[in-house]
Every structure is written in C-alpha cells, then in structure tokens.
Amino acid sequence: MSAGALPSGIAPPLDLSTKRSARSVKSASMTGLMIASVVVIALPLVAVVAAVFARGLRVALADFPAFFVKEVPIVARRPGPGMGPAILGTFLATGAATAIAVPLGLLGAVYLHEYGGMKRFARVVRFMANVMTGVPSVVMGLFVYLSWTLSFGYSAFGAGLALACLMLPVVLGATEQMLRLVPDHLREASYAVGASKSRTILTVVLPAALPGIVSGSLLAIARAAGETAPLLFAIGAATAYNPNLFSQANTALSIQIFANATSSFVAAQDRAWGAALTLVLLTFVITLTARIVTARFALRR
Amino acid sequence: MTRGNTDQTPGARAENRPTVHLAPPPSPSNPPAGAVRPDTAAVFDLDGLEVYYGAFRAVRGVTMQIFSNQITAFIGPSGCGKTTVLRCFNRMHDVTPGARVAGRLRYRTADLYAPNVSATEVRRRIGMVFQKPNPFPKSVYDNVAFGPRANGVRVKAELDARVEKSLRSAALWDEVKDRLPASALSLSGGQQQRLCIARTIAVDPEVVLMDEPCSALDPVATARIEELMRELKSRFTIVIVTHNMQQAGRVSDRTAFFTTDIDPTFALRTGTLVEYDATNKIFSNPHDERTERYITGRFG
Numbered sequence: 001m002s003a004g005a006l007p008s009g010i011a012p013p014l015d016l017s018t019k020r021s022a023r024s025v026k027s028a029s030m031t032g033l034m035i036a037s038v039v040v041i042a043l044p045l046v047a048v049v050a051a052v053f054a055r056g057l058r059v060a061l062a063d064f065p066a067f068f069v070k071e072v073p074i075v076a077r078r079p080g081p082g083m084g085p086a087i088l089g090t091f092l093a094t095g096a097a098t099a100i101a102v103p104l105g106l107l108g109a110v111y112l113h114e115y116g117g118m119k120r121f122a123r124v125v126r127f128m129a130n131v132m133t134g135v136p137s138v139v140m141g142l143f144v145y146l147s148w149t150l151s152f153g154y155s156a157f158g159a160g161l162a163l164a165c166l167m168l169p170v171v172l173g174a175t176e177q178m179l180r181l182v183p184d185h186l187r188e189a190s191y192a193v194g195a196s197k198s199r200t201i202l203t204v205v206l207p208a209a210l211p212g213i214v215s216g217s218l219l220a221i222a223r224a225a226g227e228t229a230p231l232l233f234a235i236g237a238a239t240a241y242n243p244n245l246f247s248q249a250n251t252a253l254s255i256q257i258f259a260n261a262t263s264s265f266v267a268a269q270d271r272a273w274g275a276a277l278t279l280v281l282l283t284f285v286i287t288l289t290a291r292i293v294t295a296r297f298a299l300r301r
Numbered sequence: 302m303t304r305g306n307t308d309q310t311p312g313a314r315a316e317n318r319p320t321v322h323l324a325p326p327p328s329p330s331n332p333p334a335g336a337v338r339p340d341t342a343a344v345f346d347l348d349g350l351e352v353y354y355g356a357f358r359a360v361r362g363v364t365m366q367i368f369s370n371q372i373t374a375f376i377g378p379s380g381c382g383k384t385t386v387l388r389c390f391n392r393m394h395d396v397t398p399g400a401r402v403a404g405r406l407r408y409r410t411a412d413l414y415a416p417n418v419s420a421t422e423v424r425r426r427i428g429m430v431f432q433k434p435n436p437f438p439k440s441v442y443d444n445v446a447f448g449p450r451a452n453g454v455r456v457k458a459e460l461d462a463r464v465e466k467s468l469r470s471a472a473l474w475d476e477v478k479d480r481l482p483a484s485a486l487s488l489s490g491g492q493q494q495r496l497c498i499a500r501t502i503a504v505d506p507e508v509v510l511m512d513e514p515c516s517a518l519d520p521v522a523t524a525r526i527e528e529l530m531r532e533l534k535s536r537f538t539i540v541i542v543t544h545n546m547q548q549a550g551r552v553s554d555r556t557a558f559f560t561t562d563i564d565p566t567f568a569l570r571t572g573t574l575v576e577y578d579a580t581n582k583i584f585s586n587p588h589d590e591r592t593e594r595y596i597t598g599r600f601g
Contacts, residue, residue: 185433186437187396188431188435189435190447190451191393191424192393192424192428192430192431193428193447193448193500193503194425194428195451196421196451203447204437208437
C-alpha cells in the first residue's frame with residue numbers, strides 16, 4: 001500500500017500561459033517584418049500580372065480568337081488583330097532551342113557527374129557552365145549575330161541558337177544537380193547484380209532523376225520563351241507567318257511586345273498588351289506542366 | 302598477430318560448378334578451369350590483403366580462405382574493416398574514389414584484381430545485399446528482373462520464371478505475387494530486404510555477400526532473413542558482415558573476428574583480422590585473448 005501513496009498536499013497550479021517578455025516582443029516584430037517582406041515582394045508581381053490581364057484580356061477578347069490567329073498588321077497605326085505569326089515564331093525558336101540545348105545539356109550532365117567527377121576537364125567545363133549562366137542574354141544574341149546571322153541571315157533557327165546558348169548551362173546545371181540527388185546505394189545495387197555502368201545510368205540513374213530533369217528543362221524553356229534581347233539580333237521583324245524554321249525573318253511574342261509597345265500608336269500599344277498576355281499565359285502553362293510532372297512522378301515513387 | 306586458422310578443410314561440396322571465366326582467354330597466369338586442384342576448395346583465398354583509401358591503410362594482414370556452401374560471418378567492432386574486406390570480394394571498391402586493394406585475393410582459380418578482370422563479370426557471380434534495403438524505385442517485378450535483364454535475358458516467359466523462382470527462394474512470393482506491378486517502395490522494410498535478396502539471387506550467383514543485412518530490421522524480420530540464409534546455403538556461398546554476435550553464432554559455420562589496433566607502419570589505429578575459425582570454436586574456445594574479450598563483452 002505504501003508504494004503508490006501520493007503526498008497528501010495539493011500541488012501548486014501549473015502555469016503554462018504565455019509570458020510577456022523581451023523574447024515574445026522580438027518574435028512578434030520579426031514575424032511582422034517577414035510578413036511585410038512577403039507583401040513587398042508580392043506587390044509588384046501581382047501588379048504586373050493584374051495590369052497584363054486587365055489590359056491584355058480586353059484586347060485579346062475584343063478579337064477572339066482572331067487575335068491569336070491573324071497576322072500582324074503591316075501598318076502599325078491600324079487597329080485590330082493579331083499575333084498569330086509571333087506565337088508560331090516563339091514556338092519555332094523555343095522549340096529549336098529545346099531540341100539543341102536539352103539533349104546536349106543532358107548528355108553533358110551525365111558526363112560531368114557520372115564519368116568526369118573531379119577530373120580537371122570536368123571541373124573546367126563545370127566552371128565554364130557556371131560562368132555562362134551569368135553571361136547577359138544580349139551577349140549571347142551578339143555572339144549568334146556574328147557567328148550565324150551575318151552568314152545565313154535572319155531565321156527562327158538563329159534565334160533558337162541564341163536561346164540554346166542561354167538554356168544550355170541552365171539545363172546542364174539542373175540535370176547534374178538531379179543526378180547528384182540519386183543515392184549512390186541505387187548505383188551500387190545495380191552494379192552488384194553485374195549491370196554495366198552504361199546500363200546502370202540508363203535504367204537506374206536517369207529514370208530516378210527524370211522528374212527533376214524534366215521540370216528543370218521546362219523551367220529553362222519557359223525562361224527562354226520570354227527572352228527578347230538575343231532575338232533582336234537573330235530573328236528579324238516579320239509581320240506575316242513564316243513556318244520555315246531555317247530561312248527568312250521571323251518574329252516572336254517578345255519581339256512584338258518590344259516593337260509595338262515602343263510605337264506611338266495606341267493600336268500598336270494595345271497589341272503589345274495582348275502579346276504580353278499571350279506570353280504570360282504560355283510561360284504559365286509550361287511552368288504548370290513542370291509542376292504537374294514533378295508531382296506526378298513524385299507520387300509514383 | 303594470430304593468422305586465420307585455415308587448416309581445417311570443410312566438406313567441400315558443389316565442386317561440380319561450371320567453369321569460371323572472369324577474363325576472356327585463359328593464360329598461363331590464369332590457368333584454365335579443370336586445373337582446379339583439390340586444395341583450392343576455397344571459394345576465396347586471401348593472402349595479406351590490404352585496402353587503402355588514398356594513402357590511408359584501412360585494413361591490413363587479412364589472410365583467410367572462404368569455403369563453398371558455408372556461411373562465413375565477419376564480426377568485430379566498428380572501424381575494424383569487416384565491410385571494407387567484404388566489398389573487395391565483388392570489386393565494389395572500384396566505384397569508391399581513391400580506394401585501392403593490395404595483396405592477393407583469388408576467387409577460385411582467378412585473381413580478382415588482375416588487370417584484365419572485368420568487375421562486371423565478377424559481380425555477375427558474386428552478388429551483394431546491402432545494409433539498408435535499397436530496392437530500385439520500380440515495380441516489384443522490375444526489381445527482380447533487373448539483374449537477368451542486365452545479363453541479357455529478354456524472353457518474357459524466362460523472366461517470369463526467374464522472378465517467381467527468386468521470389469520463392471527469398472520467401473517473398475506468397476506476400477507479393479498479387480502485387481508484382483506495385484512499387485517496391487510500398488513494401489515493408491523486411492519485405493524490401495527480402496526483395497533485395499531475391500534481386501541478388503535472380504542472376505544465379507555463386508556467392509552472396511551480405512553487409513549487415515538485418516541491422517535495419519526488427520527481430521521478426523531478422524529471424525526470417527536468418528532462416529532464409531540457412532536455406533540458401535545449399536545453393537550459394539554466403540559471407541555476412543554482422544554487428545550482432547548472436548546472429549553470427551546462430552547462422553554461421555565459420556566466423557572471422559576483426560578488430561582495430563595500431564598499424565606498425567603508419568602508427569594509426571586501423572583494422573585487421575585477429576582470428577578465423579569454426580564458429581563454435583570462436584564462441585566457445587577462442588585462440589586469441591582479444592577475441593575472447595570481444596565475445597564476452599569485455600572489449601576495450
């Protein structure tokens with residue numbers, strides 16, 4: 001009976017309430033500061049999107065769906081649609097850039113992480129890729145202008161080359177990062193049943209890293225789709241549809257935004273808003289796809 | 302130091318194994334099979350094996366023979382080189398930057414570290430199960446079929462048969478036969494480890510190396526794996542690294558005790574083999590005082 005006997009007195013009430021102290025003041029002020037920062041960051045973003053949607057939707061819906069289909073008026077002051085050739089041109093240039101930069105970036109990253117490691121050559125390439133990420137896009141445009149456009153003339157492909165120069169280091173870096181995240185024990189498990197290195201990379205490492213590689217590439221594509229500076233040199237200024245990837249001047253949404261927004265005619269400025277809306281929607285769709293791909297694959301694991 | 306006590310030759314069965322060709326043509330230094338002498342009943346023959354990580358000699362002085370269709374356990378404190386030695390057996394050190402193996406290590410008639418030996422060929426014969434269950438993020442079926450596919454099996458019927466046989470051997474078939482297309486990562490830890498064993502034996506290796514295969518498992522799952530090891534012994538030679546002395550005592554035929562001591566050349570504390578003998582001898586009447594101290598829990 002004595003073992004479980006409690007002391008007879010009543011224990012003093014336990015006080016767990018929050019105390020006003022220097023620490024709680026500090027906590028509250030820091031929280032306030034962080035919320036304020038988020039608002040400051042979000043404000044311009046929301047303002048940009050709101051302005052683009054408000055003014056762009058009015059233009060696009062006034063001539064729907066003609067705005068997305070019809071050719072750009074040759075006479076800038078004439079009101080009316082459209083942006084069809086620019087949408088096609090953006091797809092052509094970005095598509096060409098993707099076809100060049102994604103395979104090269106992927107293979108390069110596989111070399112860097114799986115074969116190069118810490119070898120001198122791999123370190124030099126990695127360093128150069130990092131430097132390339134920081135090169136202003138206008139310099140890429142200038143480079144392509146001198147090395148391609150002057151010899152072969154304006155084309156969507158030239159623009160694609162310039163965009164590929166921009167995308168390549170991004171795809172390379174993102175892919176190598178994803179390969180680094182594939183745990184070594186998966187590689188060892190593959191080696192342990194007698195799989196060769198190439199087979200291990202193809203059937204274990206790349207599938208495991210694929211969602212990250214896909215979303216990294218899509219983000220690079222979305223960024224490239226909106227680039228203006230490198231296109232100024234390489235794509236020319238067409239107003240009509242040009243489905244030929246390799247010859248003649250073409251156009252792109254970003255170029256049309258630049259050209260129309262700097263015009264003094266209201267009709268042209270309206271078309272710039274419409275083109276801006278189209279471009280925002282396009283990048284939004286690509287980014288959303290990237291998110292969905294990542295989430296879908298992540299669930300399946 | 303006391304060298305491994307390897308004069309006891311166990312009942313060497315399964316000597317009718319197929320010929321071992323790790324390197325393309327047999328050469329004088331690499332005698333053709335058929336020239337297997339009766340005293341090479343050992344599957345592995347180690348003489349003065351050393352492993353370096355860069356300039357650091359992590360393990361030294363490992364001389365022992367590992368025999369066919371037995372379970373050989375490596376025990377010893379952390380850092381004594383058990384796993385390091387185990388990873389020599391299937392050339393897993395090849396993928397560790399800076400790792401280097403010195404001394405002799407023969408697998409049957411072949412020198413595993415001869416320049417013309419292909420690590421891939423070695424690993425087809427000498428499989429490995431790891432400490433942490435590491436199934437691929439693929440389906441149960443694809444996990445087991447991975448090895449056969451990597452070794453050129455393409456016919457669906459044969460793959461199916463191999464998958465079923467391996468899963469049965471790993472005592473997992475009844476639990477997963479209805480969910481072969483499900484992700485391997487949906488299995489429990491113990492099931493995942495048995496899946497990894499199935500994946501290893503699906504390529505029909507001669508040797509299965511196990512690196513603390515039960516350290517991430519609960520006692521029930523551990524008991525299942527141990528039971529499995531005893532069954533698999535008739536088909537495979539098993540080498541197991543374990544921190545669990547009871548486990549070594551329960552499952553193994555022979556036990557090697559490793560420990561750390563001061564390397565006379567480098568004056569660093571590194572791993573070495575102390576004693577190697579039949580398991581009941583090691584646990585009842587060890588030759589070396591250090592072994593006795595370790596197995597009775599008076600280590601240090």
